[in-house]
Amino acid sequence: MNVAELLVAGLEEAGVTTAYGVPGEENTHLMQALETSSIDVVLTRHEQAAAYMASVHARLTGHPALCFATLGPGATNLMTGVADAQLDHAPMIVVTGQGERARLNKTSSHQLIDLERLFEPVTKFSRTLMCAEEVNGLLAEAIRIAQEPNPGAVHLSLPKDLAQANTTMKPVPAPHPATATAAPKAMAAALDLLKKSQRPLIIAGDGVVRARAARDMAQFATQANIPLATTFMAKGILSADHPLHLHCIGQPFDDHIDDVIDTRDLIIAVGFDPIEVPPAALTSGGDVPVLHIAALPATLEHDWTIASDVAGDIGQSLRGLSAAMKGHIWPEDPRVAECVKQIAEARGRPRGTQNNGLHPADVLRIVERTLARDTLVLSGVGTHKMEVARYLAASTTRQIIIPNGLAGMGIALPGAIAAARLGRHGHVLAICGDGEFMMNVQDMETAARLGLSFTVLLWEDGGYGLIKAKQEADTGDHTPLSFGNPDWQALAQSFGWKHVRVENLDALGTALEDYRSGLTLITLPVDYRDALQRDKTPEVQVA
Template sequence: MKASDLLVKCLEAEGVEYIFGIPGEENIDVMDSLSRSSIRFVLTRHEQGAAFMADVYGRLTGKPGVCLATLGPGASNLVTGVANAHLDRSPLIAITGQAERTRLHKESHQNVDTIQLFEGITKYDRQILDARTIPEIVRKAFDLATAESAGAVHLQLPEDVAKDDAPGAPLPIGKQARAVPGADSLQAAAGLIAAARRPIILAGNGVIRGRAWNELRKLVDMSNLPLVNTFMAKGLLPFEHPRNLFTVGGRPYPEGLRPLHEADLIVAVGFDLVEYDPVVWNADGSRQVLNVHSIQAETDAHFPVALDLVGDLSDTLSALSDCVKRRPNPKAHDRVQKLRLEELSSVPHPQEELPRKVMRTLSETLPKETIVISDVGLHKVWVSRWYQPKEPGRTIIYNGLASMGASLPGAVASRLAEPGSPVVVVSGDGGFLMNVQELETARRLGAGFTVVLFTDGRYSLIEKHQRDAGLAVTEIAFSNPDFELLARSFGAAYRRVETPEAFEAALREAVDSGELNVLEVALKRPPAEPAG
């Protein structure tokens, strides 16, 4: 068989359902092989959109999302989406074409070293130079993309290799044993918790990746420990849970609202340092860390690990729950919770009234299975702090590379990964226009979702930082198109609101329709960043 046929058979054996991308001259053999396979190729309008789709597909399914591009500009257009998946630890496989081997050594049309281009943003970056190696390379790529911590992989297939004869077959997928720390380590961890005066759990993205939220809830209920979650781990405890101290990340809250600062032991569970720099909440390094993760802790002066409890997260949390003793109600943290609840229901700045009430409406109105995807900008802070999901693993917030423009493509992938779940995008006018062309992809696929689009004609978060630094506010304003004409030209329904009351009615109509919707929320003036 042809090498491209063998490649596709290996992808089928790995359970690949979709490949997102744009074909090119150098991968037409791969496209021909895909046309005879069970894999559905999703044609996108930009390679960056394809990578963002693969990223979100991987987050939701736990299986690598796959994206495809040609050589040169096609490959370079994937880079931002691949880097986004890599820093957010989403399993992704990027496959690119390349010129034939006889011209790789010299200057030639569209030939750049894309292996070097992807080197710093992938776990595995390999050019396929011999068709016989395809089964081994593909099997290794999928293993590495999904192994903790998950991440991105890049495979490159030159056009002449794709045409070669390729004996062989996909390799079998073996099962991996789930490791758990030994009894001595578990008892030592329980001892650290018992000896601490004010321990607190800091739960991160690893809990979502490992689908370990039930076991984490068991640990909280058995130990009576308070819990905070990062932006990427929202919904781990029900809103009304007595030990829920809500979300931390970004700039710290004002004094009195900082639960990590009230602690002397941080029980970091599935926490990746990229989510919230420890220097923000442990500047003096006085708070010890019990690191519970599937991988060894990163070395950081402000993340002093007293004990590294490494193993399968679900099994480790369950075993630790059986070792801990229940602690008395944490009065210091109860005080923080009371103040945090008061802050959530307040409107400290008039400019925050509309966005706060929009987030409250989303929290109260959306069905529990709704997937909410935030783009990047000031609204990301609003979603992170004020939106309260009803279930874990249903909120996607980009917080590693934190690329603008990822949410709209991500919504397309969400509808394919979970066709029965409503999807709502929260975006600003800056990020929305970066990949707005994927509205056509959504319409073509029949992927209905709602974009809640905050518009104010500026990069508001940058403006806020300029003001806080005492600098001139400059180069942050822009003009917008008529969003009604834009939405309707792509076949999307359009609504525009300026008040919380109008938003609630419009949101219900949009989500209930099951169609592709753009719901513009017009901000009359630049809103302030939340206090703190």
């Protein structure tokens, strides 16, 4: 076989089932090797979309997919989606084509940049393959690193002349990362800290979901009667109406949950990554101690005071603490009960139309009402993301995916393609803004070509609403941030999609129920005037 075939055989050996990418001259032999392998290849219309697809594929399966591109501009186009996987801890394998090895040390050569160095800041591991003898070792190491805590992206650059070189080597399996057990001394220290606490609060992050420890987390909280909030990426650990559920932290304004956070004497951070929420917002600038429970030791920061660090298998650690704490129950806290009540009122209260646009809370109440338990919701990035995090409840973990590490715009449509293609859900619904949707609109063709079925719910406000709100909060004014949109009907039709325009909530509910087969773009006007602020007194006028 040639080296490209050896590389692909190694990916097969590691259980990689899908590759997303764009062809180029320098990855011709890689693509030919993929074509004759068991790995399904999804040709995308842009490399960024390919990387986003691989990122969402990994979030849903827990296993890495491959994304690939050619050298130069193909590789640079991958960067945003690769960084998304890295910062959101989704395992991903990236292979880029590269010029011939003889060109690599030249000062200037057509389309040639140092891809190993380019990908280093946004991956856990980046190497340029230079000889056939190192392929097996570097690939196995990359696959192991991609999946070990905390998972992320790894990158290999394959020069064109090496890809086509013959080799007699055979692929070798990559060892599966071992799961560590927390040290007994750390568990004892955590138990002591817990028993001394009077007003603890659990902040559960995506590490809980990745570890498949959501049930253990829920049992720990309910058994001890400790209130629990999640980050955006850990929705679904408790039911929406659970009396201990404080829903999501991380809004860019003073929210109901902050009234509880300000009274806590211990933060129990489980599977939490400060990349989602600034630690200072949870610890009063470092004054409140933290019990850290995660796969890896905590990152030490001045405003993240680690009083006890339990590093190891999260589910095992939670089960051990639950057993040791049995019978130790914290009393009811009226501040927690009041917060739960306020959140429930905010989620359930109709707001009415404003400025010829629908209120985000009203839209999401209709969306939640129509959600089946096996429906997957994928949020894009923008003001709508903050509203989805606040108002839309998940029945289970991973039912709602909200990218929140890199938080790059453009993920909604490619992510929905990856999710629909996997076929693990009864229906897939992508929620995105008009600014984000146009960033990867070309891959509407990919969805149609693959014969997929999902819905895109597009919130139209004709501008970069989140930036407008933040500029106004900072300076009292905003720069020009408005833009025009295409004729959505004509756009959808040109790609072979259905289009439905809705102007009121009844029409939205009907559209979400009726258009569940094929590809559907639902557009609606939205008014973000009350977004990014604490809920106020109920409005009198209701549409």
